[in-house]
Amino acid sequence: xxxxxxxxxxxxxxxxxxxxxxxxxxxxxxxxxxxxxxxxxxxxxxxxxxxxxxxxxxxxxxxxxxxxxxxxxxxxxxxxxxxxxxxxxxxxxxxxxxxxxxxxxxxxxxxxxxxxxxxxxxxxxxxxxxxxxxxxxxxxxxxxxxxxxxxxxxxxxxxxxxxxxxxxxxxxxxxxxxxxxxxxxxxxxxxxxxxxxxxxxxxxxxxxxxxxxxxxxxxxxxxxxxxxxxxxxxxxxxxxxxxxxxxxxxxxxxxxx
Amino acid sequence: xxxxxxxxxxxxxxxxxxxxxxxxxxxxxxxxxxxxxxxxxxxxxxxxxxxxxxxxxxxxxxxxxxxxxxxxxxxxxxxxxxxxxxxxxxxxxxxxxxxxxxxxxxxxxxxxxxxxxxxxxxxxxxxxxxxxxxxxxxxxxxxxxxxxxxxxxxxxxxxxxxxxxxxxxxxxxxxxxxxxxxxxxxxxxxxxxxxxxxxxxxxxxxxxxxxxxxxxxxxxxxxxxxxxxxxxxxxxxxxxxxxxxxxxxxxxxxxxxxxxxxxxxx
Numbered sequence: 001x002x003x004x005x006x007x008x009x010x011x012x013x014x015x016x017x018x019x020x021x022x023x024x025x026x027x028x029x030x031x032x033x034x035x036x037x038x039x040x041x042x043x044x045x046x047x048x049x050x051x052x053x054x055x056x057x058x059x060x061x062x063x064x065x066x067x068x069x070x071x072x073x074x075x076x077x078x079x080x081x082x083x084x085x086x087x088x089x090x091x092x093x094x095x096x097x098x099x100x101x102x103x104x105x106x107x108x109x110x111x112x113x114x115x116x117x118x119x120x121x122x123x124x125x126x127x128x129x130x131x132x133x134x135x136x137x138x139x140x141x142x143x144x145x146x147x148x149x150x151x152x153x154x155x156x157x158x159x160x161x162x163x164x165x166x167x168x169x170x171x172x173x174x175x176x177x178x179x180x181x182x183x184x185x186x187x188x189x190x191x192x193x194x195x196x197x198x199x200x201x202x203x204x205x206x207x208x209x210x211x212x213x214x215x216x217x218x219x220x221x222x223x224x225x226x227x228x229x230x231x232x233x234x235x236x237x238x239x240x241x242x243x244x245x246x247x248x249x250x251x252x253x254x255x256x257x
Numbered sequence: 258x259x260x261x262x263x264x265x266x267x268x269x270x271x272x273x274x275x276x277x278x279x280x281x282x283x284x285x286x287x288x289x290x291x292x293x294x295x296x297x298x299x300x301x302x303x304x305x306x307x308x309x310x311x312x313x314x315x316x317x318x319x320x321x322x323x324x325x326x327x328x329x330x331x332x333x334x335x336x337x338x339x340x341x342x343x344x345x346x347x348x349x350x351x352x353x354x355x356x357x358x359x360x361x362x363x364x365x366x367x368x369x370x371x372x373x374x375x376x377x378x379x380x381x382x383x384x385x386x387x388x389x390x391x392x393x394x395x396x397x398x399x400x401x402x403x404x405x406x407x408x409x410x411x412x413x414x415x416x417x418x419x420x421x422x423x424x425x426x427x428x429x430x431x432x433x434x435x436x437x438x439x440x441x442x443x444x445x446x447x448x449x450x451x452x453x454x455x456x457x458x459x460x461x462x463x464x465x466x467x468x469x470x471x472x473x474x475x476x477x478x479x480x481x482x483x484x485x486x487x488x489x490x491x492x493x494x495x496x497x498x499x500x501x502x503x504x505x506x507x508x509x510x511x512x513x514x515x516x517x518x519x520x521x522x523x
Binding site: 050053055076079080083084086088090091092094095096097100103104105107108109113116134136138152153156 | 462465468469478480481
């Protein structure tokens with residue numbers, strides 16, 4: 001299943017103002033992995049996602065998806081394999097109905113209308129909002145918008161799902177629903193977030209980015225329970241791993257894992 | 258501002274309601290509206306009575322849809338200042354008088370009335386076309402007419418950009434008003450930075466929307482789904498209206514009806 005592999009090799013990227021956002025970054029993500037990319041604000045997470053999707057192009061190094069190197073020529077083909085859910089669902093929902101929004105990708109890839117319709121229904125059923133098919137996106141709640149935004153990507157049947165802050169601005173119930181939804185996906189997942197509890201629940205592996213470089217890469221529980229590493233990278237341990245605020249009792253000592 | 262955005266979205270919502278006119282093929286409505294516009298503007302400056310039967314088209318469309326008449330009238334009302342501005346000087350420059358129904362009236366007022374009726378009818382037809390079709394389907398119908406995709410895309414993206422701009426403006430106005438209690442509008446000193454900021458923010462947002470489109474395979478073609486060619490009943494709709502428009506253009510129907518009635522009575 002090499003076509004589901006994402007390899008980032010010696011990546012460099014600077015913005016036109018000279019700010020070096022990504023420095024000598026390398027990692028590989030394999031088929032079926034669920035990887036959380038975490039880091040403080042300005043660490044380079046969003047830039048990395050834009051580089052992975054071919055919205056930006058690196059100054060040095062390369063990105064390989066499957067066996068194909070990401071270039072302007074291969075960009076369209078690679079974008080069919082990678083589906084990205086934006087942080088703000090309003091950026092992703094621009095048509096007049098949820099149906100048209102979810103159908104936008106499949107139609108652009110030239111699928112037959114019957115196939116498009118089937119994919120729309122499938123994607124909406126998968127995210128649990130088939131009843132909102134004819135609703136205007138601007139009339140949806142935050143959680144519904146997020147689900148619709150995920151459906152717009154699922155309808156393209158990507159091999160790899162990339163999500164930028166999938167639980168930001170959601171109420172606790174909606175956040176829980178999105179987390180449960182993420183767990184049901186069998187795709188290779190790359191999730192950036194500041195919601196480290198969500199990362200802990202949905203990702204087996206975590207890559208910590210600090211100042212544009214990989215500061216740590218490994219098992220999610222090991223990394224997210226390392227307070228020194230997280231503190232060095234401008235992060236905090238997930239609340240679910242922090243000691244009890246009342247008695248100081250360590251959660252890690254309770255054989256949680 | 259939020260109200261303006263709501264008004265704009267209302268047209269899209271109205272177009273999605275299932276009814277006999279909304280369900281018609283977009284090309285049918287587009288062609289009928291184009292024919293209507295051509296016929297309306299082809300009338301001479303003093304041909305007012307002959308123009309009147311064309312009122313039937315928007316009236317019948319309104320009757321067969323469940324469009325809120327008030328909302329449609331409101332949109333036509335927004336254009337009234339422009340219409341009045343276009344024709345208000347006619348009575349000042351054209352003093353010659355003519356006799357209408359036994360009354361002596363200046364030709365300037367006649368031409369003003371003619372401009373007024375034509376503008377109201379054409380605006381009404383345009384608003385009804387959008388309110389019964391929706392912008393996306395209208396774009397598809399334009400493409401079926403072989404209008405170059407760059408123009409259609411420009412039209413559709415501009416329509417989308419207005420709401421992006423409107424959303425950013427609404428947010429900025431809210432933030433401004435919360436920190437400027439008692440101010441009416443925006444202080445003149447803040448106009449420059451406010452406009453500049455609005456432009457940059459809306460560019461930024463538009464770029465994100467564009468990136469989201471590109472990531473889902475957008476390459477310059479705007480697909481609104483497959484459209485079958487118009488059916489028989491839709492052809493009857495076009496041909497029926499065309500026959501009526503041509504009849505209204507060739508014959509002075511009110512005068513003919515008037516003479517018919519007076520003939521019957523006498």
